[in-house]
Structure formats: C-alpha cells, structure tokens
Amino acid sequence: MIEFINFYLxxxxxxxxxxxxxxxGVSMLFGILRFAHFAHGDVITxxxxxxxxxxxxxxxxxxxALPVAMVLTAIVxxxxxxxxxxxxxxxxxxxxxxASFGVALMVRSLVQLAWGVKVxxxxxxxxxxxxxxxxxxxxxxxxMWIAGLTxxxxxxxxxxxxxxxxxxxxxxxxDEPDLAQVSGIPTEKVVRATWVIGGGLAATAGVFLxxxxxxxxxxxxxxxxxxxxxxxLGGIGSPYGAIAGGxxxxxxxxxxxxxxIGDAPLLSPGYKTGVAFALMxxxxxxxxxxxxxxxxxx
Amino acid sequence: xxxxxxxxxxxxVSLLTMAGIxxxxxxxxxxxxxxxxxxNAGIAGFFAVGAYVSAILTSSPSTxxxxxxxxxxxxxxxxxxxxxxxxxxxVGRLCIRLRADYLAIATIGVAEILRLILKNEIWATNGPRGxxxxxxxxxxxxxxxxxxxxxxxxxxxxxxxxLLAERAGKxxxxxxxxxxxxxxxxxxxxGKDVVGFRLQGFVIxxxxxxxxxxxxxxxxxxxxxxxxxxxxxxxxxxxxLIIGGSGNNRGAMLGALVxxxxxxxTELLTSQLPPDWAVRATFLRIFLxxxxxxxxxxxYSKGLLPERPPNSRTDDMVPSVDPAQEKAPPxx
Numbered sequence: 001m002i003e004f005i006n007f008y009l010x011x012x013x014x015x016x017x018x019x020x021x022x023x024x025g026v027s028m029l030f031g032i033l034r035f036a037h038f039a040h041g042d043v044i045t046x047x048x049x050x051x052x053x054x055x056x057x058x059x060x061x062x063x064x065a066l067p068v069a070m071v072l073t074a075i076v077x078x079x080x081x082x083x084x085x086x087x088x089x090x091x092x093x094x095x096x097x098x099a100s101f102g103v104a105l106m107v108r109s110l111v112q113l114a115w116g117v118k119v120x121x122x123x124x125x126x127x128x129x130x131x132x133x134x135x136x137x138x139x140x141x142x143x144m145w146i147a148g149l150t151x152x153x154x155x156x157x158x159x160x161x162x163x164x165x166x167x168x169x170x171x172x173x174x175d176e177p178d179l180a181q182v183s184g185i186p187t188e189k190v191v192r193a194t195w196v197i198g199g200g201l202a203a204t205a206g207v208f209l210x211x212x213x214x215x216x217x218x219x220x221x222x223x224x225x226x227x228x229x230x231x232x233l234g235g236i237g238s239p240y241g242a243i244a245g246g247x248x249x250x251x252x253x254x255x256x257x258x259x260x261i262g263d264a265p266l267l268s269p270g271y272k273t274g275v276a277f278a279l280m281x282x283x284x285x286x287x288x289x290x291x292x293x294x295x296x297x298x
Numbered sequence: 299x300x301x302x303x304x305x306x307x308x309x310x311v312s313l314l315t316m317a318g319i320x321x322x323x324x325x326x327x328x329x330x331x332x333x334x335x336x337x338n339a340g341i342a343g344f345f346a347v348g349a350y351v352s353a354i355l356t357s358s359p360s361t362x363x364x365x366x367x368x369x370x371x372x373x374x375x376x377x378x379x380x381x382x383x384x385x386x387x388x389v390g391r392l393c394i395r396l397r398a399d400y401l402a403i404a405t406i407g408v409a410e411i412l413r414l415i416l417k418n419e420i421w422a423t424n425g426p427r428g429x430x431x432x433x434x435x436x437x438x439x440x441x442x443x444x445x446x447x448x449x450x451x452x453x454x455x456x457x458x459x460x461l462l463a464e465r466a467g468k469x470x471x472x473x474x475x476x477x478x479x480x481x482x483x484x485x486x487x488x489g490k491d492v493v494g495f496r497l498q499g500f501v502i503x504x505x506x507x508x509x510x511x512x513x514x515x516x517x518x519x520x521x522x523x524x525x526x527x528x529x530x531x532x533x534x535x536x537x538x539l540i541i542g543g544s545g546n547n548r549g550a551m552l553g554a555l556v557x558x559x560x561x562x563x564t565e566l567l568t569s570q571l572p573p574d575w576a577v578r579a580t581f582l583r584i585f586l587x588x589x590x591x592x593x594x595x596x597x598y599s600k601g602l603l604p605e606r607p608p609n610s611r612t613d614d615m616v617p618s619v620d621p622a623q624e625k626a627p628p629x630x
Contacts, residue, residue, distance in 0.1 A: 036399040087596050094337060097399045098540065099595055101339075105533060106588035109581040116578070225410060228403050270418040277407040277414075284404045285392050 008258045009251070014143045014212060016250025017150040021205035022223055023230035023242035024157065025198030031174030031237035032194045035096040039080070039104035040202060041224030042111070045217060047073040047203025048210040049111050055122050062122045063145065066207045070200040077199030078192055080107075104221070112217045120215040146208045153204060154243055157197070161239065166193050174237050226253070226273070229280030235290030245290070249276050304442060309566075311445045317558040318452035319513045323535045324542065324550035325456075325463050326506030332545035332605065333467060334499030335479030336394070339402040341507050341535050343409030346416055346526035347385055348378035348508025349515035353429045354422075356516075362424040371435045375455075375512050382508020383501045385412075390500040394493060409528070417523045428522025432515050452513060456551070459506060463547050466502075475499055476545075476607070529584070534561070537591050545605025552602055561587065 022044055029037045051069035054060040060068070084103050088095040161167040166189070173180040173190050181187055202220075209219055230249045234241025256267040256275045267275065283290070323341065330336045352374035354365030369377070393404045416423050423429065436447035466472050478485040478492050486492045515521040534557065542553020561583065568579035594601065 036403055038402075084592055094398045095595060095599070097337065097402060098536065099592060101533065101536065102588040102591040102595070105529070106585050106592075109584035109588065112581040113578055113585065225403075225407055229407075232403075268418060271414055274411050274414045277411050281393070281404050281407045281411075284396055284400050288396070288400065 012251035012254030016247035018205045019230045019250050020243040020246025021201045022227035023246045024239045025201045027231040027242040035093040038100040041220035042104045042107040043202045044206040045220030048206030051207045069203045073203035074196040074199040077195040142211050226276035229276045315449045317555045318456045320554035321456045321551040323510040324538045324554045325459050326503040327539050328550040330503035333475040337398045337402045338405050340405030340409030342526045342528045342531040343412040344382045344504045344507035345511035345531045348382045348511030349521045351381045352378040352512035353432045353515045364422045378508045378512035379505040383505035386501045386504025390497045394496050430520045432519045434516045541594050543601030543603040546603045549603035
C-alpha cells in the first residue's frame, strides 16, 4: 500500500500538477481565441530554459528564477500573439492552428539554437532528500514545492477570475464573445491578459518539470498531448475543469503501470504516455464536452 | 566519370527521389486538406505504417522482426497502401466528424500511439533499432544506374498519383469534395453524404501517405521509429502543401520540390561548417522553414500555384468565389 502511494500516487499527482498548469493556459486560450494552441508545449520548454538561464549565469535558486521566467515567457507570448496570431483574428481558426504549428517549431529551434540539445538540469542536488512521514511515507521536498506552489497559483487564479474586473471580463468573453464585445469589454486587453496567464503558467509547468526531472528541448512538446487531453477532459474553455483534467490524466498515466492484476504492471511503462493519448482520442469521439459536460465548440 | 561529377549526380538524383516521395505525401495531404478540408496532423503515423508494412513484407526472413516474406517490391507498396488506408478508415470512422482542430489533435494522438507501438513491440518491429537491409529495386545495377532506376520508379509512382488525383479532382467526385469543404451544410442539403465523402477523402489520402512511407523505407533500405518523427514528415509536408498551393496538385508537387531542395541544399551548406556550428545551423534552418511558413500564410495564403476551380466554363458566366480567397486573411 505504502509503495503504491510513494511510487505511483505521488508521482501521478505531481505530474498532474504540471499538466494542470499547462492545461489551464490551453483551455483559456481556446475559450478566448477559439483555437487549439499547438505551440503551448514549446512555450513551456522556453519557460524552463529561461529559468535555466538565470540559474546558470546569475546563480539564482530555481524558485527565485521561476517568477523571472514567468514574466519573460508572458512577454514572449504577447509578442508571438502580436506577430503570428493577431493577423488571423478574423480568419477561419484553421489559419491560427497552422500558424501555431509553425510557431511551435520556431520556438523549439530557437531554444535548441541558444542552449543546444544536451540534457540540462537546474543545479543538481538542490532538491534531493525526501521528507519521511510516519516512518514510511516518503515525499521528496521538490514534490512538496511543486504541489504547494501549484495550489498557490491556482488559488491566485481563482481570485483573479472571480473578483477582478479583468478576470470577469475574461470569463464573459469565453462564454459569449459577441455579447462581451457589444457590452464594451476591451477584447484586445482581455486577449493580452490571457496570453500573460497562459505564458506565465506554461513557464511554471516547465520549471516544475525541469525540477522534477531534467530539461531537454522536446520536454514541452512531449507534454503537449497530455495537456490537450487534460483540457478536453475538463471541458475545453474551463480553467477549473482543466485543473481536474490535469490531475486525472497525470494519475491515469502513472497508475496504468501499477500491478493491479497479478504481479506484472497492468500496462508496460513504455506505453505510459499512450494512456493520455488514448484517453484524449476516446474523449474527443465520445465525450467532446468533457467529463463535466461543459460546452462544445462547433 | 570523375568522382566529383558522379558525386554531384548522385546528390541530384537522391534530391529528386526524395522530392518525388514528398510529392506523393503532399498529393495525399492535398486530397485530405486541399480537396476535403480535413486537418490531418498525423501524417507521420500513416507514413510509418506504410514504411513498416512494406519493409516487413519484402525483406528476407530475420529473427529480429516478424515477416520477412520476400514479397516483390510492387506487392509491398500495394500492401502498404492497403494497410495505411485501412487504418485511415478506422481512424476516419471514429474521428471524421470532429471539427478541424479537434481532428488535428485526435490524429496527432493516433500517430503518437502508432509510434509508441512501433517503438515498444520489439518482437515485431525490432524496436528502436529499426529494420535494415530492406531491398531496393535495381540495387544490383552499377553506381549511377541503380539510383537513376529507382528515381524512375518514384517518378512513375508520382505520375500515376498525380494523374489519378487530378482526374478525381476534376470529376463530379472532386466537385462534391470541394463543395463539402466550402459549405458542408449546403452539400448536405442537396443530399450529399457528407460523412461518407469525407471518409473517402481521408482514406485515399492515408493510402498515399502509406505509399510515401513505403517508398522512403525502400529508398533508405532502413526504417526506424525516428524516421517517423513528426518534424520531418507531418510538418514538412504541411509546409510543402501550403507553400505550393493547397487545392492544386501541381502546387503540391512544386512545393515538395522547392521545400525539399531548400531543406537539403541548406543542409549541404551547413555540413561544411565546423561540427559545433553545423549542429546549431540545423536549428536555424528549422527556424527559417517555420518563418517561411508564417510569411506565406500571412502574405500569400494561396501558395505558389493557387487552386484553380475545375470547370472554368461556368466561371466566365458566374463571378467565381475563389474559396482560397474567401478564406484568406484580410489584407491589412
């Protein structure tokens, strides 16, 4: 039992936190701009490497480099929107999708150009010793940080969306874009705010992934499909659903290789990521509104 | 023949062969996207299926993967098309109703699952080590002739694919496809089986992608899971079709030739640089390809050879609404 918690449940929750942070961005961008942002994974990679820059050159501790990386990634996100997505605001969404494919490739190749393709890590050994509870329950302190900070970020986001004027405008625009526009909501300002949140959270997901394992230039792309799966599971356009979706997908991946029946893993660990893809395809086909019966976009 | 001339000639032949294979892939995507408006982002998956099917069927028996049936090359190509088409049918049956970007997400998911299977089922595919010694037709001929003969095979396949796609595009079938792409509701209202037609387009495109995969496997005499990376197949083929002109088969082929020539010529240049720089320059090339796509998308969204609606006689009488133009972003 304790093995189950230590080696399957906790890694699943930690992975779920990263998926959730990415999925909130994807889901909100879909809600506001109505397109699947295929470059989100590579924005995550960029965020992780921004933090690396400050860790290696200025000797920042990772947790201090995180806010800097969030700000930089948010700025880059706004820039990407201005240059590559804004020209297509009134075109069929498919142009945005194709453009975001191109942006994904451009961002990744720039990261590879700047940092090379070696596997990197934030100062190794900063987070190592697990904290032991009740003699057997072991939680690595990096996992505590990841889970704790994810909760902080999510609560802050909740207050922003439910209390602030801009947050309310954002939800209004996701629900009824035409109505929002005629009632005088500054749409471009809302769009910019969405990119700031999406980019900032993407950087957070990237830094957490880098803390948890290592940095490599495909890390974000590998995260992209599970993130889409999480966003769809939670009902696309809904940030709260995305959080739940992220946790479910993260757990599903980790728990799929637990020996539920007999001694062998239920599914060979090589197929772990396939669980998310399969869940996502199945959801798209049978339950495109997500588990919680959100809206579907046609 | 001096070594330099021979080397240059072999380089040119190999470049044209790859451009030909990419033409097949681009024509396949053109049928799916250009004709039917289906956003398939899983080209790599169908490509991989075709490559592995033909490799397994035509190779000699081996202990490291299943098959090794020594089938003749054309039978391998045909089987690749059939299996890729069949998988396309299954995927299409499930996903064809999804709206554009959901279809893109679903097809990427399917392609990644296929790649995981190829990587993990070592008994069948030899896993990450891949399948080598795949036979190539005419490989026993002497140096330039062997490569030239294979180029001729590829050129023949491209010609057939082009003629069939062109014929289909101009036929009533092609017109139904375009009508579904441009106005699904109207096509349904006049009694066209929208889902059925879209499925047909998807399957034909998938079969052509399988064919392209099979040709690649025979050309390199090797196929491994890395060859099915989304970058070199899915993305490059999309860039080719968009730059060449989606909806136009000649555009698809021109796009394949132009983009592949740029891609491969810049590789030739960057490989002259010192190793450290050469690696970095590769990423600069990818960046420039991405930037090129953005520029074409924003400024020349119809591509080098824009789509020409068939049946131009009616166009003289009725002011034509060019679908590509209609979809194009407003000029700023």
